Amino acid sequence: MKLENLKDLSDTVSFSQAVTKGLGKHQGLYFPTDIPKVDNIEAVLQMPFVERSIFLLQQLIGDELGEGVLDDIVQSAFNFSAPVTQVSDNIFTLELFHGPTLAFKDFGGRFMAQCLSRIAKNKPVTILTATSGDTGAAVAHAFHGIQNIDVVILFPKGKISPLQEKLFSTLGDNIHTVAVEGDFDSCQALVKKAFDDPEVRDDLHLNSANSINISRLLAQVCYYFEAVSQLSAKQREALVVSVPSGNFGNLTAGLIAKAMGLPVKRFIAATNSNDTVPRFLKTGKWDPKTTVATISNAMDVSQPNNWPRIEALIEKGYIDKDIVHGEAVDEQYTQMAMRQLAQAGYTSEPHAAVAYRVLSHSLEQGETGLFLGTAHPAKFRETVENVLGQPISLPRELAAVVGEDSLSVDLSASYDDLKAHMQQLLKDKK
Numbered sequence: 001m002k003l004e005n006l007k008d009l010s011d012t013v014s015f016s017q018a019v020t021k022g023l024g025k026h027q028g029l030y031f032p033t034d035i036p037k038v039d040n041i042e043a044v045l046q047m048p049f050v051e052r053s054i055f056l057l058q059q060l061i062g063d064e065l066g067e068g069v070l071d072d073i074v075q076s077a078f079n080f081s082a083p084v085t086q087v088s089d090n091i092f093t094l095e096l097f098h099g100p101t102l103a104f105k106d107f108g109g110r111f112m113a114q115c116l117s118r119i120a121k122n123k124p125v126t127i128l129t130a131t132s133g134d135t136g137a138a139v140a141h142a143f144h145g146i147q148n149i150d151v152v153i154l155f156p157k158g159k160i161s162p163l164q165e166k167l168f169s170t171l172g173d174n175i176h177t178v179a180v181e182g183d184f185d186s187c188q189a190l191v192k193k194a195f196d197d198p199e200v201r202d203d204l205h206l207n208s209a210n211s212i213n214i215s216r217l218l219a220q221v222c223y224y225f226e227a228v229s230q231l232s233a234k235q236r237e238a239l240v241v242s243v244p245s246g247n248f249g250n251l252t253a254g255l256i257a258k259a260m261g262l263p264v265k266r267f268i269a270a271t272n273s274n275d276t277v278p279r280f281l282k283t284g285k286w287d288p289k290t291t292v293a294t295i296s297n298a299m300d301v302s303q304p305n306n307w308p309r310i311e312a313l314i315e316k317g318y319i320d321k322d323i324v325h326g327e328a329v330d331e332q333y334t335q336m337a338m339r340q341l342a343q344a345g346y347t348s349e350p351h352a353a354v355a356y357r358v359l360s361h362s363l364e365q366g367e368t369g370l371f372l373g374t375a376h377p378a379k380f381r382e383t384v385e386n387v388l389g390q391p392i393s394l395p396r397e398l399a400a401v402v403g404e405d406s407l408s409v410d411l412s413a414s415y416d417d418l419k420a421h422m423q424q425l426l427k428d429k430k
């Protein structure tokens, strides 16, 4: 597999290099120089999930990891299901929250951890990542206990749900968590600065596990195929997929699946009030505003990192610009959508509800709708209970961490503080 840096097309790398580096020169994102078309989609859709995923990733990555390695990676990473559930006549949801940390980020996080530990072999690596909530947990669990890999997770202090925080800040060992005085964008800015600082980048062998890492996106391509495979031929004819979006990794993966030939009529980029992309799609102006806090906090992103990849897909002609629509949903309508879903017998959480809201208002005659269920409702227990006015029970994974103490340290949003903290971690290790 060959990838190019979208900010410097002469910077081309292999998949292994892109996974190890995360970001290219000038903070450029890596993107495949070529996206393969899958022949005989029908036959591919009939394969079982893991087998199909190995096949798809082989098409994308090729054989550079060596005989059988990709098979092993996928088998250990994708050890949970992604069921499609019907919520109304013509609307379905793809439940992506049956992994260990109850959010779709388990797919990308686990796949990346498996790739990286095999590519890095025994060399030391420090993963530095910013999380708006769920990445932290997925990445922490995926890397916990892997030798020679340390993980530093930055999150906006007080801006993620207490249960979300407990899922990653209680692990310890090689997992270090930092509560930053700021919002997600300032965490993301700190990560970018660290990657631009040779002292930190080279001495600590930095790597990022954000959705800027291409391995995460490629893993996510697989569940779009899985969703379509669970629908009938009729339902596949005019399928509309609504993606609750923050950093736009999930939508990018869906569009790559489409570029590979997956039958999807159009996609919806559904956001909360942090609506940079929906406004851009309407006005053509990229005009990020200050990030605002919402109940769908994993989407509180006003400068989505992955957007250049979506532009690349359009510019290179892999997808048509007209198949992506954007719409923002405010807090009131998000809550209303959660209540509507509950009335239909389906307990959901704010992120999926945003996608459902836009989808249900956008579907036309003859179309089938699918929205992505990106997190388990119990992960947002306080909000879900408040909005629905009824208690929900905690699944095993969450019940286990509720009573444990957070091991996070507090830091300001200044880069110098972070740098000192990371250098100290390295010293302590030696």
Ligand SMILES: *Cc1c(COP(=O)(O)O)cnc(C)c1O
Pocket: 103, 104, 105, 133, 134, 135, 211, 244, 245, 246, 247, 248, 249, 250, 251, 298, 299, 351, 352, 374, 375
């Ligand atoms: C991360 C996240 C999103 C946003 O996904 P992106 O790939 O960043 O657009 C949506 N919902 C939940 C629950 C998330 O954790």
